[in-house]
Amino acid sequence: MSIHTLHKLASLMALAILLVGCMAPTPLPQPTPEPLTLTDSRGQEVQVPREVKRIVSLAPSNTEILFALGLGDRVVGVTTLCDYPQEAKAIEKVGDLMSMNVEKIVSLSPNLVLAIEGMPEVVAKLEEVSIAVLVLQPTDLESIYHTIELVGQAAGAEEAAQELLASMREGVEAVTAKVEGVEKRPKVFYELDATDPAKPYTAGPGTWHDQFIRLAGGVNIAGEADMPWVQFSTEEIIAQDPAIIVLGDANYGVTAEDVAQRPGWEVIAAVRKGAVYPIDDNLISRPGPRVVEGIEALARIIHPELFE
Amino acid sequence: MPFSGRRGWSRVGILLALGLGLLGGVILATSLGTVAIPFDQVARMMVHRLVGFGSATSQSPQAEAIIFQIRLPRVVTAVIVGSALAAAGTVFQGLLRNPMADPYIIGTSGGAALGATLALILPWQVIWFGFTLVPILAFVGAMGAVLIVYRVARVGPRTPITTLLLAGFALSSMMAAVMSFLMLAGTRTLHQVVLWTMGGVAASGWSQIQVVTPLVLVGMVLAFLLAHDLNAFLLGEEQAAHLGVDVERRKLALLMVGSLLTAAAVSVSGLVGFIGLVVPHVARLLFGPDHRFLLPASALVGAIFLVLADLVARVLMSPADIPVGIITALIGAPFFIYLLRRSKREYVF
Numbered sequence: 292m293s294i295h296t297l298h299k300l301a302s303l304m305a306l307a308i309l310l311v312g313c314m315a316p317t318p319l320p321q322p323t324p325e326p327l328t329l330t331d332s333r334g335q336e337v338q339v340p341r342e343v344k345r346i347v348s349l350a351p352s353n354t355e356i357l358f359a360l361g362l363g364d365r366v367v368g369v370t371t372l373c374d375y376p377q378e379a380k381a382i383e384k385v386g387d388l389m390s391m392n393v394e395k396i397v398s399l400s401p402n403l404v405l406a407i408e409g410m411p412e413v414v415a416k417l418e419e420v421s422i423a424v425l426v427l428q429p430t431d432l433e434s435i436y437h438t439i440e441l442v443g444q445a446a447g448a449e450e451a452a453q454e455l456l457a458s459m460r461e462g463v464e465a466v467t468a469k470v471e472g473v474e475k476r477p478k479v480f481y482e483l484d485a486t487d488p489a490k491p492y493t494a495g496p497g498t499w500h501d502q503f504i505r506l507a508g509g510v511n512i513a514g515e516a517d518m519p520w521v522q523f524s525t526e527e528i529i530a531q532d533p534a535i536i537v538l539g540d541a542n543y544g545v546t547a548e549d550v551a552q553r554p555g556w557e558v559i560a561a562v563r564k565g566a567v568y569p570i571d572d573n574l575i576s577r578p579g580p581r582v583v584e585g586i587e588a589l590a591r592i593i594h595p596e597l598f599e
Numbered sequence: 600m601p602f603s604g605r606r607g608w609s610r611v612g613i614l615l616a617l618g619l620g621l622l623g624g625v626i627l628a629t630s631l632g633t634v635a636i637p638f639d640q641v642a643r644m645m646v647h648r649l650v651g652f653g654s655a656t657s658q659s660p661q662a663e664a665i666i667f668q669i670r671l672p673r674v675v676t677a678v679i680v681g682s683a684l685a686a687a688g689t690v691f692q693g694l695l696r697n698p699m700a701d702p703y704i705i706g707t708s709g710g711a712a713l714g715a716t717l718a719l720i721l722p723w724q725v726i727w728f729g730f731t732l733v734p735i736l737a738f739v740g741a742m743g744a745v746l747i748v749y750r751v752a753r754v755g756p757r758t759p760i761t762t763l764l765l766a767g768f769a770l771s772s773m774m775a776a777v778m779s780f781l782m783l784a785g786t787r788t789l790h791q792v793v794l795w796t797m798g799g800v801a802a803s804g805w806s807q808i809q810v811v812t813p814l815v816l817v818g819m820v821l822a823f824l825l826a827h828d829l830n831a832f833l834l835g836e837e838q839a840a841h842l843g844v845d846v847e848r849r850k851l852a853l854l855m856v857g858s859l860l861t862a863a864a865v866s867v868s869g870l871v872g873f874i875g876l877v878v879p880h881v882a883r884l885l886f887g888p889d890h891r892f893l894l895p896a897s898a899l900v901g902a903i904f905l906v907l908a909d910l911v912a913r914v915l916m917s918p919a920d921i922p923v924g925i926i927t928a929l930i931g932a933p934f935f936i937y938l939l940r941r942s943k944r945e946y947v948f
Binding site for chain 2: 384386390394398409411420
């Protein structure tokens with residue numbers, strides 16, 4: 292009897308192998324015009340079709356870049372986090388902070404998907420069905436410019452990209468020109484997330500936040516930290532004694548009053564002098580066209596005297 | 600435990616019914632998803648792919664891609680992972696004679712999670728047979744952990760179950776601590792690590808399936824060949840020895856087979872919980888303790904269960920995808936309690 296069962300089992304397995312073998316992938320038909328080869332933030336060469344008509348964006352920053360380049364009408368899918376510009380909210384949603392729905396993305400038949408780091412499985416799946424995916428992960432202002440240029444090239448909007456870059460550079464220069472030659476560069480703590488108020492997250496070296504604080508005439512107290520995204524304990528913040536605290540988590544409802552309530556924080560210079568300011572972190576943390584506004588907002592907080 | 604021809608036939612009948620149930624589950628799960636594709640279209644595409652019969656009728660290459668590159672690999676992965684974890688759970692429960700044993704009990708989960716975390720933190724981009732570093736290091740971590748536990752638990756020529764369990768627990772705790780530390784250091788990958796430990800079958804594709812399927816099949820066949828020894832182990836190691844079982848060698852073989860099944864499953868799915876613990880019990884309640892029958896039945900039930908759980912996970916809050924581990928526990932636990940209470944006899948493990 293056990294031999295009988297064994298036979299059955301073996302034939303079941305053979306069937307399973309057969310099924311797996313038969314259903315091996317067949318590539319989808321390729322579009323005819325010669326594709327464009329672009330290198331994305333992964334350093335990977337991506338074949339982007341010549342006529343990019345339907346674009347899916349998997350991050351708010353990517354959505355903002357697309358709209359700023361006048362490509363908003365080609366965006367057919369965004370994430371639930373994509374809330375700027377207003378028009379983006381009306382577009383079909385393909386995912387949220389936790390996960391992207393690959394099936395949904397494919398059903399929108401995009402010929403270009405703009406992803407970010409941290410979703411390698413999604414990218415691999417999309418590439419498996421021959422959809423061009425550019426992963427955009429800038430680390431500083433120059434690379435933000437570069438990603439905008441890249442999106443411009445990919446979608447045939449080079450001119451719009453150059454115009455946008457020129458105005459962005461102008462905006463940043465206006466700030467840096469003002470800040471140049473300031474005598475005091477105050478110490479700044481940029482709070483990203485204080486879910487644990489005793490150990491808030493901040494941005495350290497190798498982040499564009501760090502660079503923006505410098506451009507805006509401040510010194511990031513986490514600028515010498517070991518890691519780019521890092522938790523700072525109350526003790527450490529007190530020891531560094533920042534003159535200014537910027538609440539990047541103001542969008543999540545954290546206020547200067549909350550900060551003053553935190554045990555031990557009352558001794559920090561910024562708290563004593565009431566120099567705890569909210570900021571719209573979307574202007575800073577989304578590496579897109581609006582970072583210029585973010586840099587200016589930072590400069591206004593750090594050096595209000597320059598903007599009187 | 601020889602059984603009559605009649606009983607044997609009913610067993611074959613049950614396995615056949617389970618197999619048909621699994622086939623139905625696979626078809627159902629492939630037909631349903633975020634994007635509505637009419638069932639007749641799905642059926643036509645499937646028949647066309649399988650036997651080359653009928654027209655391709657792919658007015659929509661998107662539908663083709665969704666069915667064959669996204670849904671079907673996901674469903675097939677659920678079959679492989681569900682059956683592997685259930686079979687591994689059956690092996691570990693039988694071998695360790697412990698109703699709380701699951702495929703992760705002697706360190707496979709800790710080792711796999713540590714390996715995956717390392718892979719997510721390391722900056723290298725490796726692609727090997729369609730695998731990134733995460734599944735490779737998860738597999739290596741799982742097998743490595745079991746080997747270490749086995750080595751540590753060895754007392755002279757023997758490896759007592761108690762030391763095995765305790766060494767597994769100790770090593771798991773240690774690896775969990777190292778993992779937490781690494782997660783702290785690699786803040787940017789924290790989110791990915793957390794998602795990985797929740798488990799899921801969404802990320803797997805055909806290339807992964809082609810590598811993992813043979814591993815799981817080999818594990819299944821070996822487990823089935825060792826089913827007789829598992830039955831002997833149920834009587835206790837001493838009794839098994841009296842029955843002529845080479846206890847220590849068979850123990851090692853069973854440990855390795857169970858770990859191979861677990862490591863293969865975990866490498867494509869992360870840590871899907873609950874299945875490996877409860878499905879073997881469900882199968883035992885329904886079909887009795889004879890491992891020659893229990894093993895294949897448990898594997899089939901595990902496959903059906905994970906296919907359906909994953910279907911619920913992706914359809915319930917569509918387009919959002921709920922981690923499948925939440926669904927397996929949420930649906931599985933009440934069902935298990937119901938079975939426990941319904942069974943007229945006392946459940947003898």
